[in-house]
Amino acid sequence: MTPARGLPRLTAGLARRVRLDLDAHLAVHGPLDLDARAPGALIDATAEAGLRGRGGAGYPTARKLAAVARGRRPIVVVNAAESEPLSRKDGVLLEAVPHLVLDGALAAARAVGAREIVLAIPAGAGRAHASLADAVADRPDTRGVTIAGVPRRYLAGEESALVRHLGGGPLRPQVVPPRPAQRGLRGRPTLVQNAETLAHLALVARHGGAWFRALGSAARPGSALVTLTGAIARPGVYEIATGTPLAAVADAAGGTTEPARGVLIGGYFGAWSATAAAWDAPLDATLGSGVLCVLGESACPVAELSRATSWLAGESAGQCGPCVHGLAAIAGALQALQEGTPDQRTTSRIARWTGQVEGRGACHLPDGVARFVRSGLALFAAEIEDHRRHGPCAACSRVPVLETPSAIGMAA
Structure with missing residues (x-):
């Protein structure tokens, strides 16, 4: 049986079954x-x-x-x-x-x-x-x-x-x-x-x-599986034609549950984008690992950045100095921003350190962290300044939106 030229492709046959034997x-x-x-x-x-x-x-x-x-x-x-x-x-x-x-x-x-x-x-x-x-x-x-x-x-x-x-x-x-x-x-x-x-x-x-x-964008043809998470009515895995706007994916998942502060496209190796820009942009070359996380206004982006970066720093293999020391320094500076205890040079140090760790490891972990952090600092500059002036906000202690293995009960 030949699948339809449209969707679904990878998930064909699953409308009535949870598994294809x-x-x-x-x-x-x-x-x-x-x-x-x-x-x-x-x-x-x-x-x-x-x-x-x-x-x-x-x-x-x-x-x-x-x-x-x-x-x-x-x-x-x-x-x-x-x-x-x-x-x-x-x-x-x-x-x-x-x-x-x-x-x-x-x-x-x-x-x-x-x-x-x-x-x-x-x-x-x-x-x-x-x-x-x-x-x-x-x-x-x-x-x-x-x-x-x-x-x-x-x-x-x-x-x-x-x-x-x-x-x-x-x-x-x-x-x-x-x-x-x-x-x-x-x-x-x-x-x-x-x-x-x-x-x-x-x-x-x-x-x-x-x-x-026959399906998808010219730059990245075909379909792709995306994991839609965050402030979404029906989070989960969806099959889309590459080049589909995020707005259409979100609509298929029941829409957002609250106004969004921003969108993380591509997971922890991806980048943050302003909601308006992300909503209509075609999802193809930016997809990365296929993760699309909508960060709602009830979440604290500074706490999310800090927690995720601390976890990523802990995932270093421990064999490259720029990764071991650089990522730890970046994570520590972000924690200071979250706690409202930075000095005047904290954000400029983070910018300098992210540039110094890029391309200096046996793998691309430092590159991904640099992209994740820099895009977050740019998008959430107002929230970071608020933390610098007034300390942690009420949302800092809420359940994280950006999951890590320790946060979701997975063994390391």
Whole structure:
């Protein structure tokens, strides 16, 4: 059965079900015949589709496939660590449509010549693990597939740190080159792809690149899963055509529950935007991890910035000085702003420190923190000045909108 050219795509068939078992999956999407075309044909179709990674970096999927295909005895790693605390999309895929993710992983393995697939999911993700394990057991084509639990840490989503951990090492990023595509798990070329990216790849393998491009924006074709959270009537995971304005997504979720102070687009590696500007802007290149958080007026943006940045600083791998010391200093300065105890140079120091940490780590954690903090300081300048003059506000002690693992009961 060929899905409609519009929506839904990844979530097709879920209107009446909470999970597609193998029979339901085949009824919705039809079989995937990996022997019907040469391995290189899928790479060509993926290039035509313009599919980019949905994990946050947005790297062209076809380039990764081609790079790994040139190596010997490659491995495929499905990155479903979902280390962005506000994101829920990969968990929804694993729980609701695990066979689509498996199809994509198997198609990728066929394209690059891999016989081994590792599915990396958060440790303790019981429902996702059970759904995935049942799906693997139900299929005759998953002999080389294993499921591995990874720590619920922010760096678990960084591909070099993930590969290092899966190989028995510490969860720390590695200096590149070589990249995992060149030398990854057990020293072999490793394709690391986000779970959503591979679910899209399963559909490209069935319907081709032109079909994929029939939906979405020219810059980032296709559909995308977004996690809508914050001051929203029905928060959750939604499938949208890329290029859709945030206003349309919010309307589909029942609208906002209160006036908004601003919107965080792309999660903790994204940036804050004024509500009016964000509302009509197309969601494509700015999507990042697919997180859209509407911060309502009842929340304190200064407290939200401070708490989230403190958590991000604590997620450092502890191996790069600018990250360890720089992020801690930025977090401390933000805490002083929240508490109303800064000096006259606090905000200028933060601006200087965010510039100094960028590009100076083995991974991009400092870059993400710098973008998150700078955009927040610019958008919430009035609230920051109010805290500087008068100290904490009544909203500072409210339940955080920007969740972190400690705030939502997840083990570190």
